[in-house]
Amino acid sequence: MSEAAHASRKQYVGIFVALAVLTALEVGLVKLPGISKDPMVTGLVLLAITKAALVALFFMHLKWETKVMRWMVAIPLCTPVVYAFVLIADAISRRIPA
Amino acid sequence: MSASAVAAAHGHDDHAHGPVVWPEDAEFGLATPGKIAMWIFLLSDAFSFSGLLLGYGLLRGGSVQWHHPGEPELGINFTAFLTFLLICSSVSMVMALAAAQEHDRKRTCFWLFLTILGGIGFLCGQMHEYFGFLPFLGGGEHGLIGEGLVFGHSDYANTFYVTTTFHGCHVTAGVIYLSVILINTLRGKYGDNPAGPVELVGLFWHFVDLVWILVFTLIYLIP
Numbered sequence: 354m355s356e357a358a359h360a361s362r363k364q365y366v367g368i369f370v371a372l373a374v375l376t377a378l379e380v381g382l383v384k385l386p387g388i389s390k391d392p393m394v395t396g397l398v399l400l401a402i403t404k405a406a407l408v409a410l411f412f413m414h415l416k417w418e419t420k421v422m423r424w425m426v427a428i429p430l431c432t433p434v435v436y437a438f439v440l441i442a443d444a445i446s447r448r449i450p451a
Numbered sequence: 452m453s454a455s456a457v458a459a460a461h462g463h464d465d466h467a468h469g470p471v472v473w474p475e476d477a478e479f480g481l482a483t484p485g486k487i488a489m490w491i492f493l494l495s496d497a498f499s500f501s502g503l504l505l506g507y508g509l510l511r512g513g514s515v516q517w518h519h520p521g522e523p524e525l526g527i528n529f530t531a532f533l534t535f536l537l538i539c540s541s542v543s544m545v546m547a548l549a550a551a552q553e554h555d556r557k558r559t560c561f562w563l564f565l566t567i568l569g570g571i572g573f574l575c576g577q578m579h580e581y582f583g584f585l586p587f588l589g590g591g592e593h594g595l596i597g598e599g600l601v602f603g604h605s606d607y608a609n610t611f612y613v614t615t616t617f618h619g620c621h622v623t624a625g626v627i628y629l630s631v632i633l634i635n636t637l638r639g640k641y642g643d644n645p646a647g648p649v650e651l652v653g654l655f656w657h658f659v660d661l662v663w664i665l666v667f668t669l670i671y672l673i674p
Contacts, residue, residue, distance in 0.1 A: 359548070359549070359552070360545070362546065362549055365542060365545045365546065365549070366542070368542075369538065369539075369541075369542040372538045372541075373535060373538060376531060376534055376535060376538070377531075379531075379667075379668065379672055380527060380528070380531045380672075382672075383527060383672050383674070384527075390674060393673075393674070394673055394674075397668050397672050397673055398668065400668070401664055401665055401667075401668035401669075404664045405661050405664050405665060408541065408657055408660055408661045408664065409657075409661060412541050412544070412545050412653075412657045412660075413653075413654055413657045413658070413661075418480065418482065419478060419479055419480040419482075421478040421479060422478075422479055422480070422482060422487075422490070425490070426490060426494065429494050429497070429498075430494070430497060433497075433498065433501035433505065436505070437501070437504070437505050437508055440505065440508070440509055441505075441508040441509060441512040442512075444508075444509050444512035444513035445512040445513070447513060448512070448513055448514070448515065
């Protein structure tokens with residue numbers, strides 16, 4: 354039975370509030386008048402990564418796991434992200450004439 | 452040291468339901484084999500979602516026209532509410548784990564039940580988004596299908612339905628998994644210490660929440 358140290362209930366509620374606020378920020382960013390696409394997409398992706406990291410670290414307790422466990426999860430998860438950036442950037446560059 | 456050897460050293464036989472002290476591993480700490488296996492499963496599942504999101508990104512990035520005339524915009528406000536519902540269910544899930552670690556069976560069952568309700572609410576919301584069968588929820592009376600977003604008609608519709616339905620299948624699986632753990636806890640199958648099974652189902656449930664955070668941003672929010 355894994356009884357490793359976990360977050361307290363107060364921390365859980367704190368993470369919940371942070372996730373709710375970040376979600377509201379995302380919706381607000383999309384509805385912000387006059388914002389151009391590039392900063393909006395960058396902001397949305399950063400907000401989503403922050404939210405996903407909060408869930409993984411605190412709700413899935415990765416923060417309290419060993420380094421080996423954290424790397425075991427982080428490396429395979431980051432690989433498709435890098436792959437996606439390269440392939441999607443390539444697809445966009447083919448669409449836009451030079 | 453094997454699990455049975457550890458259990459024997461602590462006075463339990465192999466079939467005891469009481470807490471088993473797991474030896475601390477130099478690499479994996481106190482993580483049980485079940486927990487490591489769940490993480491490996493979640494990583495393989497993450498690759499499935501990565502494939503879908505990558506396909507979505509490639510098709511969208513390479514398309515000249517993504518939205519075709521007559522196809523509706525996705526309802527951001529309604530889906531933000533569904534996202535909030537999943538976040539709430541993630542909080543009830545960690546509360547269930549906290550109660551389970553304190554050997555409080557009643558509160559564990561209460562929080563698990565709330566988590567299941569959150570999952571069912573999300574699924575009802577998703578069905579409403581597709582078919583519009585719950586008019587009091589808002590977000591479009593006829594649903595996306597009735598408004599012209601039909602599977603097979605465009606890459607936009609195909610990637611939307613495949614990704615969100617695949618996620619919906621995970622929520623359904625999570626609700627069934629949670630229900631099994633709730634029933635077993637109610638029946639006392641885990642004794643007074645259901646923390647192990649609750650932690651595993653929690654990992655799966657939070658993963659479903661984590662994936663939705665990415666799906667919500669990439670498919671619904673990015674213009």
